[in-house]
Amino acid sequence: MTPVATTFHMPHAVHRHTTSEPPAVRGALIAVALVFLSLFLFLPLLFVFVQAFAKGIGYYLETLHDPNAWSAIKLTFLAAVIAVPLNCIFGVCAAWAIAKFDFRGKNILLTLIDLPFSVSPVIAGLIYVLVFGAQGWLGLYLNADNPQFPWLANWLNDHNIKIIFAVPGIVLATIFVTVPFVARELIPLMQAQGRNEEEAARVLGASGWQTFWRVTLPNIKWGLLYGVILCNARAMGEFGAVSVVSGKIRGQTNTIPLHIEALYDDYNFTGAFAVASLLAFLALITLGLKTWVEHQNAVQNEIEISQ
């Protein structure tokens, strides 16, 4: 931070001399940082868009109009539309329980919520194959030759319901990898805000729901939005976990990232980058929204402080 308070005490020149670096060092550090970031971040980002349009806008639109691409886009949206609201409800519940009440084992619960972040995406997919796959827990019970629950096995067969190598598995894997996002944003925020406002609302006669909607939600809205944005970005971009459970049937169980891989493996690089540019664009929107939300949050804090 630029030390505003210190310039108040001492002349500017002295302050500069004691707590900053010589201009040459400053310039060198800025140059090192910018070169590093350009090489690792900006260049790849630029590259995606340049490659996407390498064969012109006509080819770009053609790639996106392809039925397989269109089916991948629809499936990705379906997975996100299911995963994001569920994890949003989970995040609000977990944050309410953890921030507003004291109970034993809170730290263990916090660690458990973080678990999906520290599990490799490939393992996230693997665990659902182990539960629902043909050789898995459910598979053993629903085995066609020797079913433990014939009625359930028959029902699933009759309705042609598959979980692994089908859409439900993709949705489950997406939910798993995005579980912590909203909770992680809300828990520290609600812990910092304390319980006084909610307790006051209750004492003044508000019901539990009224307290949540009128007191808590306005306080956490920016954090909640931020969590939802990050959760959505990951849900739409997940590759490893989805790749294990999807079966990769083109036009049926490919999400956008899997479709990108399929095009890339076909040596259709321009096509792969054209579809990739959709996700890169989504990433840019995510970063833009994130910056805007942080700005709103800062504005809200300033208003509260001035009040």
Add this chain to the structure above:
Amino acid sequence: MAKRLSRPKKIRVLPGFKLTLGFTLFYLGLIVLIPLAAVFWKTSTLTWPQFWQTITMPTAMASYRLTFGASFCAALVNVVFGLIVAWVLVRYEFFGKKIVDALVDLPFALPTAVAGITLAALYSEHGWVGQLLSPLGIKVANTQLGIFIALTFIGLPFIVRTVQPILEDLDPELEEAASSLGANRWQVFSRVILPMLTPALLTGFALAFARALGEYGSVIFIAGNIPMKTQITPVIIMGELDMFDYGKATAIAVVMLVVSFVLLLSINVLQWWTNRYNTHNLA
């Protein structure tokens, strides 16, 4: 009434404790814990020698060395450059700083498959960067260097975003005191600022390292996945899955899970240490 009076003194004014905690535990159990338990259930169907033979097979051993080595080097490089980036963003003013600050999170926001094909194409022999490096005899695509580059890309924001808030909250008076006592700028940095940043740097390192160990999407395209040379551990698991050998895949997954859990615990301890420093400074 009588029941209410006999309760302990602590009264919860706010409602919904049982409902929210109950739902939290139910959801976590259903989505995360029971499926994770399946890994240990599946492993228990292997005998001990089978398990041991699987997790110590040569391709797996080579993949552990590669995954650990590349993740460690990438996290280390990120500590150095991440600190410089965080420092520049907090302390200096320059043109485009806000955009640069926002773009630091790009590896979080950009899907790994997109990062993967982009890095692979950039560093291939005909790519923008690869064609500059190949006359120098440096090959990146399909080598361990490529894996290192992908993991560096993935890990950068972890260091910057853990160090940045600590750097912002540092009390300038400490630096002024040090310099008024005769320390030069380098001494102030190495003896006053750096020790206060150490917990955050370690936390960032551990977060980047943990993420890199499990990383899949951004690595596989640039790595080429040559057995014994450029196969990371998640690729070994994927290979066993493609052959429907779930037992072997699960055994190697157990090794990775145990390592991740240990790392997660150490990260929590480190974060507690970082926060203690931080609140101490604020107070």
